[in-house]
Amino acid sequence: MPDSQPQPSHGATANATALLLRGARLTDGRVVDVRLGGGRIEAVGTAGSLTAAGSCVDLDGHLLLPAPAEPHAHSDTALSAVASDGPVSYDPDDVQRRATEAALLQVGHGATALRTHVRIGAAQELAPMEAVLQARRSLRGLGDLTVVAVPRLLTGVAGADGLAMLRDAVKMGAGVVGGCPDTDPDPTGYVEAVLTVAAEHGCCVDLHTDGGDPARLARLAVMAGGLRPGVSIGPCAGLSRLPADAAGRAADQLAAAGVAVVSLPQGGCGGVEQRGVAPVRLLRAAGVRVAAGSGAVRDVANPVGRGDPLEAAYLLASQGGLRASEAYETVSTAAREAMGLPEVRVEAGFPAELLAVRGEQLEGVLSLAYSRIVIHRGRVVARTNAVREYCDSAVAVALDLPRQGRQGREGREGREGREGRPESAP
Numbered sequence: 001m002p003d004s005q006p007q008p009s010h011g012a013t014a015n016a017t018a019l020l021l022r023g024a025r026l027t028d029g030r031v032v033d034v035r036l037g038g039g040r041i042e043a044v045g046t047a048g049s050l051t052a053a054g055s056c057v058d059l060d061g062h063l064l065l066p067a068p069a070e071p072h073a074h075s076d077t078a079l080s081a082v083a084s085d086g087p088v089s090y091d092p093d094d095v096q097r098r099a100t101e102a103a104l105l106q107v108g109h110g111a112t113a114l115r116t117h118v119r120i121g122a123a124q125e126l127a128p129m130e131a132v133l134q135a136r137r138s139l140r141g142l143g144d145l146t147v148v149a150v151p152r153l154l155t156g157v158a159g160a161d162g163l164a165m166l167r168d169a170v171k172m173g174a175g176v177v178g179g180c181p182d183t184d185p186d187p188t189g190y191v192e193a194v195l196t197v198a199a200e201h202g203c204c205v206d207l208h209t210d211g212g213d214p215a216r217l218a219r220l221a222v223m224a225g226g227l228r229p230g231v232s233i234g235p236c237a238g239l240s241r242l243p244a245d246a247a248g249r250a251a252d253q254l255a256a257a258g259v260a261v262v263s264l265p266q267g268g269c270g271g272v273e274q275r276g277v278a279p280v281r282l283l284r285a286a287g288v289r290v291a292a293g294s295g296a297v298r299d300v301a302n303p304v305g306r307g308d309p310l311e312a313a314y315l316l317a318s319q320g321g322l323r324a325s326e327a328y329e330t331v332s333t334a335a336r337e338a339m340g341l342p343e344v345r346v347e348a349g350f351p352a353e354l355l356a357v358r359g360e361q362l363e364g365v366l367s368l369a370y371s372r373i374v375i376h377r378g379r380v381v382a383r384t385n386a387v388r389e390y391c392d393s394a395v396a397v398a399l400d401l402p403r404q405g406r407q408g409r410e411g412r413e414g415r416e417g418r419e420g421r422p423e424s425a426p
Contacts, residue, residue, distance in 0.1 A: 018054035068309035072293025078102035208271030212238020225257035234262030237276030251286035
């Protein structure tokens with residue numbers, strides 16, 4: 001079952017007016033017009049060649065990309081790091097507010113599809129999940145949010161309640177079955193229970209694991225091999241601490257089993273205790289599908305987490321040794337594939353899930369991704385405009401830089417128009 005579920009009609013959201021993206025630059029250097037309609041890309045042509053009966057957005061000065069996706073969020077605890085000096089509030093209203101705000105933050109960064117892990121059980125039982133599901137309903141038309149049910153224990157006498165609650169969570173609307181097998185007294189039994197429930201309901205599986213135990217990882221790969229619609233694990237930072245030969249064997253086993261790995265280059269999450277980043281280059285070389293997610297967004301696990309997929313790609317390029325195109329693939333194509341979502345290309349017939357970022361090349365976009373226009377189902381759903389000004393000086397005048405003061409404001413407004421201010425608001 002893919003993360004993106006059919007949604008009921010909501011007027012203009014479901015039947016968006018045709019939209020023309022004018023003068024966008026693609027990663028291969030071409031400058032094109034892109035016409036959107038019915039939530040898909042209708043046509044791509046050379047700049048100036050397409051017309052549309054609907055509105056236009058001028059993307060002169062912007063690079064147009066397939067929109068990224070967020071494969072690993074924690075909406076139930078997001079934005080809770082400085083909420084109070086006490087424990088995190090799991091009051092349903094608080095959880096719903098945090099989940100909604102965090103999702104909007106990530107949509108604004110460009111992620112039009114999100115997968116969020118939500119803990120169930122203990123005193124809160126299913127209340128946090130219901131709150132996040134309510135947030136999902138309120139976000140329709142802005143982005144697609146899928147919930148991963150994360151039970152605490154699934155084995156032994158103590159795990160019987162967790163197993164029943166996991167099945168209830170799927171019936172409530174959790175689209176993915178997950179969990180933290182490393183924290184269960186019987187990790188293998190935990191994985192077996194998750195896979196059983198997933199098979200019963202046709203769900204994807206997404207498990208938290210450090211990946212530092214080669215034998216445990218090998219058993220997981222054998223058990224998960226061939227399961228459809230698919231299995232993801234993460235953040236697997238423990239693989240980086242293994243000897244090279246052991247890590248290589250584990251990577252080969254995961255590749256053979258078709259298990260995807262979701263790394264967290266921006267920091268950890270509350271699902272695992274160990275920190276670090278999975279060996280992305282080693283995994284990719286072995287043929288493992290590697291995606292990158294955000295993990296914690298300003299909760300106690302990472303109080304400064306940004307939830308920005310472009311930052312995840314930047315870190316993999318600047319510190320992980322990937323080329324810019326490879327790094328962006330981990331937050332776009334690979335992330336969508338790990339989530340069971342259809343591929344997006346800037347070509348006719350593909351879903352209109354797009355991100356326009358001011359810049360001309362992918363390297364510059366990952367370095368300075370300030371201004372962004374986010375398109376979901378063929379409609380502009382978010383826009384961020386960043387303007388930098390310099391104090392009046394000889395060099396500012398000589399280089400025609402945007403300057404402070406009246407003259408600077410006039411120059412700034414003209415510059416914004418030249419750089420691609422959208423002509424239609426979301």
